[in-house]
Amino acid sequence: MVDVALVHPPVDTQPLSSAEGQTSEYPLMPMGLFSMADYLERSGFSVRVVNLALERLLNPGAGLRQLLAGLEAEVVGVSLHWFVHSYGAVEVARFVKSLLPDSKVVLGGFTASFFAREIVERYSFIDAVVVGEGEEALLEIASGAPLEKVKGVVYREGRKVLWSGYREPARDLEKYRFTNLKVFDRWNLYLRCSPSGYAPTRRPSFWVAVARSCPMNCAYCGGSREGYMAAMGRAEPALRRPERVAEDVEALAAEYGVKIVKLSHDPLIWGESYYSRLMEEIAKRGLDLRAYWDLTFLPSEELARKALRAFEGGLCWGLSVETVNDEVRARIGRPYTLGDIERFLPVAERVGALLDGYFLVGLPGDTRADVEKGIEYALETMRRYNNVYFVPPFPYTIDPNAPMALRPKDYGVKVLCGSFECYRRLAKSHKWADWVLHETAQLSRREIAELTERFYKTLVEAYRRGEFAENVALRYSFEHEGAVVRLPAGGGR
Ligand code: SF4
Structure with missing residues (x-):
């Protein structure tokens, strides 16, 4: 069990070997995912980064169940940065919630931020969307802060969807590290990825x-x-x-x-x-x-x-x-x-x-x-x-x-x-x-x-x-x- 899992979703979720074909797998992860993982680790939390788009390319016969086997985390952050992942991110969140009903499932990234309210309203298995840059909000969520106290979050409370209020983005980026690749155990394979896929x-x-x-x-x-x-x-x-x-x-x-x-x-x-x-x-x-x-x-x-x-x-x-x-x-x-x-x-x-x-x-x-x-x-x-x-x-x-x-x-x-x-x-x-x-x-x-x-x-x-x-x-x-x-x-x- 880790404190936080950060999951980069695939474009589609069915096994690649049975897919009809698509424009790109898009295994590239947003840069912020590395800085968030590093920031959490340096703050004492255990983190696992899972790149499902890359895993799907490496295991074309596998579906979400096999690709996420063994995942256990208190908080699961699903990246929804580029809109091409809109379908995949929702399906991953749905699956994770069914697998880990007691874990918090949180989305973040450009697309999630822009459509935060609609996403939380539509999908009951998504507990919250972090709006804006995620390092500080995710750290507070990982620390167990109630969502209403975490600035910059759209969250669900009962049947209501609420906004916790604006969080000022960090003025100085120097406290974040963008190149600690070791937060991701597949980093050496990841370096050989482009938007269209992985090539050795x-x-x-x-x-x-x-x-x-x-x-x-x-x-x-x-x-x-x-x-x-x-x-x-x-x-x-x-x-x-x-x-x-x-x-x-x-x-x-x-x-x-x-x-x-x-x-x-x-x-x-x-x-x-x-x-x-x-x-x-x-x-x-x-x-x-x-x-x-x-x-x-x-x-x-x-x-x-x-x-x-x-x-x-x-x-x-x-x-x-x-x-x-x-x-x-x-x-x-x-x-x-x-x-x-x-x-x-x-x-x-x-x-x-x-x-x-x-x-x-x-x-x-x-x-x-x-x-x-x-x-x-x-x-x-x-x-x-x-x-x-x-x-x-x-x-x-x-x-x-x-x-x-x-x-x-x-x-x-x-x-x-x-x-x-x-x-x-x-x-x-x-x-x-x-x-x-x-x-x-x-x-x-x-x-x-x-x-x-x-x-x-x-x-x-x-x-x-x-x-x-x-x-x-x-x-x-x-x-x-x-x-x-x-x-x-x-x-x-
Ligand atoms: S606004 Fe223009 S220059 Fe700036 S990142 Fe976008 S395309 Fe590049």
Whole structure:
């Protein structure tokens, strides 16, 4: 029996071997799960972390009963951060309550926080939802505090659903540790997971927290300033000091053999001075690491070379082109034009950085013609630059707390789903159209799904025909061990 079990749910709960197929297992756990487990352990509680998505991949014939055999805990926290786990989290909570009727079953995370009241009202086997960042509330629950005394909790009392009141998020994140992987006994397998699954050839990688919340407000992002406030109650982002982030990076490499670190935010969001200090702190540690992060600002060649001095193993950046229409991109909050991207592409090529290109189909203002031009732009860019790989787009499902969902009229979108139940149902669907939960003045739900599928198929079929073989091989070799392709010579120094 442990004091607290923290369970990361699967997308679906039936044995994987009998499942009809789905887009992703999503074994990645939210970073907060590690800091919560560590915080509880350092406070004297015994903790067990169970990643059911990973367990399901490792044991495809097993159902929840086998996967959770032997689970005993006073408090079971089920993570419901990304909405893709809406179905799985509810089913795990249901099963845990039937297995351990005297234990407290508590949900937490972005999606749970945003829909806290609806979740507790609907599901009698869920005792409470922790709203917002969970370290302090979970510690108090584990200590046996009555739920009404724990700030930041929606809970049930008899037939009533009550809110215990707002909890101010921690101003200083330094008391939390984000890289104590030993809280999870499968950490060495976990390092080889990506959103789509587990691959033994994948280089060990781990996400590093730079901040909580974001000063940017991208219209489609639940992690934006407005979205974070709506779900987690944090009005201002909390940024970690560069030295602490660098210490995490060093610990991951030295203690756990991590080869690729993935930064939660583009450090340039906080200005060149923060960015430079972070890169210098990492560079002086002399680690042979690769790094990935999504670009919010396009770095100059000088800044790109600073990053390469920190990460001598190589860099891969996410490049959110999103649309070929500059007005649309500006309206959703991405601070660069197609011209800026065109000027940046040769910089990335010269320094030898790989780029994951992203398009998002269904942005307000984008027309069918814009999306078709986007497909052409992706193909043509990969013909010009073999360090660029465009990720075949899956349907974009609007985050329930994204600015565009919170203020649909301001952005010119119509949101087709506003309840937890709707997200829970879609998580089981294999139809692409079901995953599109909005429409714009220019494109209906059906058109968004159809254009996304066309974009996806065009790229996948081109890759299958062997076009862009070098682009694909470079990207694969960045992530996987034993790949023979060398990264482009850029020279970090
Ligand atoms: S997409 Fe990135 S930069 Fe934009 S709001 Fe979200 S976290 Fe911030």
